[in-house]
Amino acid sequence: MSEGEEGQVPRQRSGNGGRAGGRRASKQGRGRRGLKIVAWSVAGLVVLTVGTGGYLYMRYNGNIKSAPLYAGESGDAGHEVPDEFGRTPINVLVIGSDGRDTQEDCDIGGSECGAGANADVQLLLHVSADRSNATVMSIPRDLVTDLPGCIDSKNNTKSKAHRERINSTLAYGPGCTVAAVHQLTDIPIDHFVKVDFVGVIKMSDAVGGVPVCVSDNVYDPYSHLKLTQGKHTLKGMAALQFVRTRHGFGDGGDLGRAAAQHAFLGSMIRELKNAGTLTDPGKVLSLADAATKALTVDPELDGITKLVGLANDLNKVPPNRVTFTTMQTDPDPKDDARLVVNPDAKKLFASIKNDQPLSADPNGASSAPPSSAPPAEATTAPPANSTSRKNIAVTVRNGSGAQRRATELAQALQAAGFSKDTAAGTNLTAEQSTVRYPAGKEAEAKQVAAALGMPESAVQAGSGSSIELVIGTDWKSGTSYPGGGQGGSTAPVDPSAALKGAEASTADNEDSCVKVSHLNTAYLPGLGGMTPIKAFDKSPNIPLSAP
Structure with missing residues (x-):
């Protein structure tokens, strides 16, 4: 009741x-x-x-x-x-x-x-x-x-x-x-x-x-x-x-x-x-x-x-x-x-x-760790089924009809810490943007989707040998997927706007x-x-x- x-x-x-x-x-x-x-x-x-x-x-x-x-x-x-x-x-x-x-x-x-x-x-x-x-x-x-x-x-x-x-x-x-x-x-x-x-x-x-x-x-x-x-x-x-x-x-x-x-x-x-x-x-x-x-x-x-x-x-x-x-x-x-x-x-x-973070660091420092390595006292073991981003290579295929979308998204993924082997692949035609994964790579594909603000429903099993990001006609511009779920996309939110x-x-x-x-x-x-x-x-x- x-x-x-x-x-x-x-x-x-x-x-x-x-x-x-x-x-x-x-x-x-x-x-x-x-x-x-x-x-x-x-x-x-x-x-x-x-x-x-x-x-x-x-x-x-x-x-x-x-x-x-x-x-x-x-x-x-x-x-x-x-x-x-x-x-x-x-x-x-x-x-x-x-x-x-x-x-x-x-x-x-x-x-x-x-x-x-x-x-x-x-x-x-x-x-x-x-x-x-x-x-x-x-x-x-x-x-x-x-x-x-x-x-x-x-x-x-x-x-x-x-x-x-x-x-x-x-x-x-x-x-x-x-x-x-x-x-x-x-x-x-x-x-x-x-x-x-x-x-x-x-x-x-x-x-x-x-x-x-x-x-x-x-x-x-x-x-x-x-x-x-x-x-x-x-x-x-x-x-x-x-x-x-x-x-x-x-x-x-x-x-x-x-x-x-x-x-x-x-x-x-x-x-x-x-x-x-x-x-x-x-x-x-x-x-x-x-x-x-x-x-x-x-x-x-x-x-x-x-x-x-x-x-x-x-x-x-x-x-x-x-x-x-x-x-x-x-x-x-x-x-x-x-x-x-x-x-x-x-x-x-x-x-x-x-x-x-929603609170300011009193010392003016960012809450993010240094780019070289995390602080020793903050280091925690990664989940058993996780893979570091730097070891995840993605083939990006443009199906949106817009120019240079595959190159743009490949560069965005590299900037987000994914493998330097991430690169544009051949173009195709697609309405919906998806992340496709081969057997055993679902967890890594979800990391790719989350980094771009894509919902988990966009992660699908594929037939290829590598993780593929397919950019559909629903995503013709920008590097953050539009409308990525009820909670919003993963694009950074200013703390004052969040609160x-x-x-x-x-x-x-x-x-x-x-x-x-x-x-x-x-x-x-x-x-x-x-x-x-x-x-x-x-x-x-x-x-x-x-x-």
Whole structure:
């Protein structure tokens, strides 16, 4: 059952530039929805916490649950393209579930066990191929988009392709959410991490609390978060209240809540790196135990040693190179409680797919490695089935009818790091541009297609002895394939254009406070709608969440 079907609490329109509004909800809706998990903001740190002293955590392997990475009816979760040094980015989809799979989660969630699960918010964590920067992009749970058909092998159920809120996909397993996010963004998804209610509480306790700041007094009657203006250190239930609060921040919708979650996550990153947590064996063991019990992951991450490898990569990224943002959205013209994709989101998706940094290097240096060789500390082994670009030769054949297209594209591929043996071949006639490959060369052909912004559907088995790029009449000019997928082409995107209309911050930002809403986003029985600031004043008998 999706959240919209079970009773909405009063809320503001969630879209960029949305207006105040809301509907009164039933008590059942407030109880179930009031404690929705957004623990994905903490789950992104799990791989960091298990990276120190990995040998200690083998006993926790049994805590980790796994599920298939991809549950779409067709296709797959996409494939990363290695850079010229054979390194690949990492994309991890972190899913916060409101499911009640244990009695403890049921008690916290205020609802009966087995009441279903939604992926209320999804967070896409991207770590660059050179491990110098990362992007954390939130995908609002109220986003309405085209969803793929999915097959849930665990429960033997399936869904047909349809249009609905993206959070509903978790009903068919986390692999269905992966399929939906990949279809939406065209970004390859390498792993997923799903976390439950209890994980947020236990992990915030294990790190000794997470410092946050709020701009005003705030009381959200639905999440029960109540804080005075200023700084607080949140543990346990207070941490859970903060990361799932939506009626206290911004316009009372998903976007304000995402901003608060980004602040929480950035603060936890700083705590893990600066407060000695990762050098304190007792804290690390406690955190590892809490984290692994809260996780469901894909099979490639279903062991501590596998998480440690990913943790080591993530731990290389300094806080000032971790960019938090939320994909650009607009209010749904058919329902102001829902969102639709803003066209600018395609540029953000493309920048992530292209492995472009969205935060500036404070030293003025590029995030890209030197052309001679990658830095030793950033070097990672290439995937077993990958081939360095310099060893991939391509025969380019012009079927477009335009002059010198084969030579132009061959030169572009050489400039992108492909073999110097890449050259123009004989002309032919073709409507569609394709990359054709001989037996055993599909992975290399996909690298060629990705480098030019061509969709994976353009990669086809051929009968020749080498990889061939065929330029059709659909591509008469330019070196980047026009319209290369929903996520956009692989042509470089300026960071300011990628973040247009989206709030962005970095994990090293210690001074800012989360902005409390000044709109009538809160509701008190008998008093009606009001600001969360006024709700604080009107509720003197409600205890504070934290001193």
